[in-house]
Amino acid sequence: MTRILENLEELLQEAGFSVWWDRTDLRPGDPIDPTIYRALNDCRAAVVLIDADALDAGYMRREVNILTFRHAEDGLHVLPVLLQVEAEQVRGSTLGRETGIDVQLALHASKKQNQRAARETAEQIAQHLLTESATWQRDIYSPENRWIDDVALCLESTSRKALRRAAETLELDLPAWERSSEPGWDIAAALWSAEREVVLEVIEDVAYQLPSGPRERIVNYAIPLWAHLRAARIVRSVSVEVRGVGRAVSLATRSLWLGEYLARRAAAGNRKARVVRLIDVHGESTIQDLVGQSEATLRRELNFPVETPAEEVSASLRRRPGQQLYAVLRSDTVNPATTVAVTRELQNKFPGIVMIVLNHAGSGAWISSSITPAFDPFPPEDERAARKFVSDMSELSGGKKIEVDSEE
Template structure:
């Protein structure tokens, strides 16, 4: 029995699953109720950087944060959790220890401690991007905690814009930065985690872990010098990486959240050392990385919405293969996911004709006979929970009302399918609340960069190069 404040809390006994053995061996500090990742920034700026007044205020904030972390670790360990948090003072641009990537992909829950310094901490945004993707992708329990910052500040910050953490329900710390306030904050968080732990997903071996394993398998066939160059390119902590029992896995985990230019540099360097089979495999896994994690998370989130609502997302491009690759990133390379390319919505046809052509394509791809009534198709798809189905639809030559009508009818007939609707960026269809932007904004220069990445990556294994301006 753990006494948190005045509320007694009993630690739950969870029935543990059996994760993949390789993944289990990597999991830092395994514990009874699972590992909790604590994301925060303890970095202190100097007096010269801040000035006397702000330097003093920062000291109060960081002393308070340190006390919250110390007390929270004590409470959670007493409750039966294992804890992971980085005690180093990372600076902007510092290398991230490869063990952080292991912890991010193995934790059963995460606490994101957001104070004024965290709002623009670059390395913390990388952590939170992975955590929020895992939250959507397979139910990782992520708890944002606001430490004397408002929800509006988070929303308007770099962290809010890039990770989407602002849309999750947050715990608000008690006012004040005294030792007592820190203790109350730690108790609030611990009480919440203990109460929610019985609902956590049991399987930590998620599709993104499978993606990392697949890429690591390819990287294992590269030379040690090439792997070291990759670790340097990805700015990993080299001493920690050199001590790793699985250096290829560390690099693959870092690739999952790296900028696409770095991804291309790493893959280009190692590809020529691999057999054709592994060249093709690593390129296939890397191609979807043109889209950052928040865009993929938006698409993945659509598949968790109630049938018929929120299952359409927009992408401001006419390149069908960009839409398909975005879906593949959203599914984290899940082998059970299906991505279906629909015929273009164009011309002077009626809405009924346009829906009919897409209906025929989906029926054929999903093995429904033509004569099956729409209501039977709908009923059958409702009985396939958890299956990831994506359809890419281009609709740039019809008016917005037609786009919305076709989209709505396909959502009703094929519940569970996420529609990725392609159109030009100025289309009025994107203002409709029934379509969520997957990349907002997605300016022309960003699209050109994405197309260039896919084009250059596609020719690495000696296969057919996708030209930058190709429709294919």
């Protein structure tokens, strides 16, 4: 791997690329994890070298999760390269299951382990990047960076001691963190992909030191972190899969708050993203009646008058680039066919909408190819932990607490 990287760095620099490699670009005193997170969030393309050791490595899962989310969010070019492992091994590993990295079109390195084979693999990677580079966006301000910047701004009112405790909880390299010029940014960057128990501990510690405004904002930014990046990436990738075509994802829960905050996690703090709660699908109403009720809600949210023809609404939405509109729909009291029919009707009427459909884990609606599972599986114990996280976190804001056992 080292020989491949040395050759690749040389080849890419000769081709005019700016290359970031931790071995050469991490300087003495740099905070390791936050510096790597910054590089992952700023890059325009990423090469992921996967060998046997990477399949179950925690640091690989954290870093690849960020890359796959950015791939879904802003089209980041991610190139997996398999070193002495097969695609099926990756898919069946912890890395493959938790990040969903697409290895179907991965490059396969030579089975030989010598300098010539390393050079050939590096040349193959460099040629691929040169071929694909014309499609990269020139300037990418990633959604993660937007979220991290906002959280770091909230942390400016926090004492240095509290930030240091947060760095300890997040297991950052403390001596390096102490020398950082942006300690708040480093904390926020680590929070973005941290486990939910760690997030709660950090926010619990800093929230009480903040004025009411920043405290409420940082809690609102942290609550969506109940959802793993993998689930958020699935929601996000569904929303950009085909421009102008509606998509639906499933979440095995009745909790509207979990559905709403999954959408907000997927939007990565985008202030222009809208999350709409639709009326529950239930009762003896016809499919058209159920669609009509939700359609009225969406028209109000999108500012379309009642008299605007449906064709005009659809045409207008198809012309809006980059729109992020999420609709949360609970449908656990009707038969699966009704759930599928209602979601399809709404998708046709409102192109580009992403529907998060809430139902129980055994619902037959999930068999439909038109509904993608965001959590598969989403076991009861995980839902209980998620509900408790949302409830505990909401209490920190000083506002209305979301009760853990409430229907909300």
